[in-house]
Amino acid sequence: MIQIKNLSKSFNNLEVLKNINLTIEKNTVHTIIGSSGSGKSTLLRCINLLETPDSGEIIVFNQNILNSNFDIDNYRRKVSMVFQNFNLFDNLNVLKNCTIALEKVLKIPTKQANEIAIKNLTDVGLKDFIYQNVKKLSGGQKQRVAIARSLCLNPDVILFDEPTSALDPEMVEEVLKTIKSLAKLDITIIIVTHEMQFAREVSDTVHFMDKGVVVESLSPEIMYTNPKNERTREFLKKFL
Amino acid sequence: MILILEKYWLSFVYGTIITLFIALSGTLIGLIFGLITSLIKNIEAEKNSSYIKKIILKISNFIIDTYITIFRGTPMMVQAMIIYYGVYSLGFEWSKIIAAIVIVSINTGAYMAEIIRGGLQSIDKGQNEAARSLGMSQKQSLIYILMPQAIKNSFPAIGNEFIVNIKDTSVLNVIGVIELYFQSSSIAGSSYKIVETFTITALIYLFITFTVSRILNYFEKKLGFIETSFPSSQTNEKGLVKNI
Ligand SMILES: Nc1ncnc2c1ncn2[C@@H]1O[C@H](COP(=O)(O)OP(=O)(O)OP(=O)(O)O)[C@@H](O)[C@H]1O
Ligand SMILES: [Mg+2]
Numbered sequence A: 001m002i003q004i005k006n007l008s009k010s011f012n013n014l015e016v017l018k019n020i021n022l023t024i025e026k027n028t029v030h031t032i033i034g035s036s037g038s039g040k041s042t043l044l045r046c047i048n049l050l051e052t053p054d055s056g057e058i059i060v061f062n063q064n065i066l067n068s069n070f071d072i073d074n075y076r077r078k079v080s081m082v083f084q085n086f087n088l089f090d091n092l093n094v095l096k097n098c099t100i101a102l103e104k105v106l107k108i109p110t111k112q113a114n115e116i117a118i119k120n121l122t123d124v125g126l127k128d129f130i131y132q133n134v135k136k137l138s139g140g141q142k143q144r145v146a147i148a149r150s151l152c153l154n155p156d157v158i159l160f161d162e163p164t165s166a167l168d169p170e171m172v173e174e175v176l177k178t179i180k181s182l183a184k185l186d187i188t189i190i191i192v193t194h195e196m197q198f199a200r201e202v203s204d205t206v207h208f209m210d211k212g213v214v215v216e217s218l219s220p221e222i223m224y225t226n227p228k229n230e231r232t233r234e235f236l237k238k239f240l
Numbered sequence B: 001m002i003l004i005l006e007k008y009w010l011s012f013v014y015g016t017i018i019t020l021f022i023a024l025s026g027t028l029i030g031l032i033f034g035l036i037t038s039l040i041k042n043i044e045a046e047k048n049s050s051y052i053k054k055i056i057l058k059i060s061n062f063i064i065d066t067y068i069t070i071f072r073g074t075p076m077m078v079q080a081m082i083i084y085y086g087v088y089s090l091g092f093e094w095s096k097i098i099a100a101i102v103i104v105s106i107n108t109g110a111y112m113a114e115i116i117r118g119g120l121q122s123i124d125k126g127q128n129e130a131a132r133s134l135g136m137s138q139k140q141s142l143i144y145i146l147m148p149q150a151i152k153n154s155f156p157a158i159g160n161e162f163i164v165n166i167k168d169t170s171v172l173n174v175i176g177v178i179e180l181y182f183q184s185s186s187i188a189g190s191s192y193k194i195v196e197t198f199t200i201t202a203l204i205y206l207f208i209t210f211t212v213s214r215i216l217n218y219f220e221k222k223l224g225f226i227e228t229s230f231p232s233s234q235t236n237e238k239g240l241v242k243n244i
Helices: A040-047 A072-078 A094-104 A110-123 A139-152 A169-183 A196-202 A220-225 A230-237 B002-042 B051-073 B076-089 B096-121 B125-133 B138-153 B155-175 B180-191 B194-229 B237-243
Strands: A002-011 A014-024 A029-034 A055-060 A079-082 A157-161 A188-192 A205-210 A213-218
Touching: A002 A040, A014 A040, A014 A213, A029 A040, A029 A196, A040 A055, A040 A079, A040 A157, A040 A188, A072 A079, A072 B125, A079 A139, A079 B125, A094 A110, A094 A139, A094 B138, A110 A139, A139 A157, A139 A169, A169 A188, A169 A196, A196 A220, A205 A220, A205 A230, A213 A220, A213 A230, A220 A230, B002 B051, B002 B096, B002 B138, B002 B155, B002 B180, B002 B194, B051 B096, B076 B096, B076 B155, B096 B138, B096 B155, B125 B138, B138 B155, B155 B180, B155 B194, B180 B194
Parallel strands: A029 A188, A029 A205, A079 A157, A157 A188
Antiparallel strands: A002 A014, A002 A055, A205 A213
16 A cells, blocks of 8 residues: 655755655554654655655555656545644634635535535534634644544545644543544554554554664564564663 | 815815725735735745746746835835836826826735735744645645735734825825825915915824724734634634634
8 A cells, every 4th residue: 555665865964764664554553653853753744745755665556656747736635644733724613624625625515515524523523613713622622623624535544643742641532532433444544653552552563763764563562562673672661 | 274174175085085095905906916926936846846837936936026126125206206107108198096006006015925925934834734735735725724824914014004005105296196195285385384284184194094003903803803712602604704
């Protein structure tokens, strides 16, 4: 489904991603863990083409998305991103946040777009907030709107970049619960997270990144009980 | 003063209306110029854009930069002379009112472009990233997400341009536009009461600018009100429309 081959990316002279190779099968849940600055966000942002890699290939749906004639806007609809800081549109209310892309990108009539949005907002438990101004929501509610907003486009892949890191502790659970419910759908999910218990429960594969390389990729059982690499053990010790 | 008012009130009223008309239409058209120019300036060539698109963007960016530099760097009075008589010398006889609106619009457009640019810069870049990650093009992101926020953020500065324009239309008397200052000059000329006449003129300007800034303040508060304290229970379809 997603195949990353020899992916490299530098900022100025800082090598942030070094020859990354990853394979992600359809409808699986992958988590990426690793210490701050190891390149996790950059990797996700490359998959969504918010960053342009320096070299390597990213093959999605059998197409190299780095080809110069690749239709990026069309691709991003199918590979959607949920951000640490939610990035809800401040000028729009909850419902409009969810319908704007449906209406303007997919040209779906307002009435139908509203139905799709309300369904997804209901699924994340925010039916009563559809006309609310997004600035008045709690962090947990904001992130659930962001998830609903992504879901409206019916994506094949959702990328989560530390979806709970900006939340107060008491709101982390509601967002993790929402993400868990997605794992049952036909969606491929890649999550960068520091929530180890969650990663263990939800993932099919856990990848540990350090200093721009994927050190090892293991099933959660092995990753959290018996990782092979010394660096992985060192990192995981901090969470046990 | 009363005598002057009694005799010439119609001229004052006429001048005031012309001044307001030029300032208002000039500010609005200028705002549109500013929006269009900053829209074009913010469409970046992307990796997959065609060569022609890249070249067109380069050229239009250069033209816009030049336009902004020239019109912010020279007095409107001078611009008025060049534009009005320039067009005239090409053989077009155009009305002074139209000329005035064109001049104020172009001049204001240059300032508005800078105001909107500042408004855009103050927006968190996550807003654009979120829009792009939902498949919006750069243009769609600008039109539906970034520009509305930029306009809202720069509302005080945009309003201020209107007030500045109310006062600055007075320089258009150099091309003979019959606005408030021009009328006052004529009145002063025929009544020989310069100080009295221009005191009335000053009071009229003051009254307009004061009233306008009050009105703008009201709208500013209202914009802020929607943002900070819209009660959810009362937000209905209408609230939604207002919010957009
Ligand atoms: N746009 C950028 N320009 C320059 N340097 C950047 C940029 N984005 C990221 N970096 C640098 O790249 C490195 C990796 O950043 P990245 O955000 O991918 O790390 P991360 O693993 O997501 O860390 P965290 O857990 O803190 O989010 C960091 O050293 C960061 O400072
Ligand atoms: Mg990160």
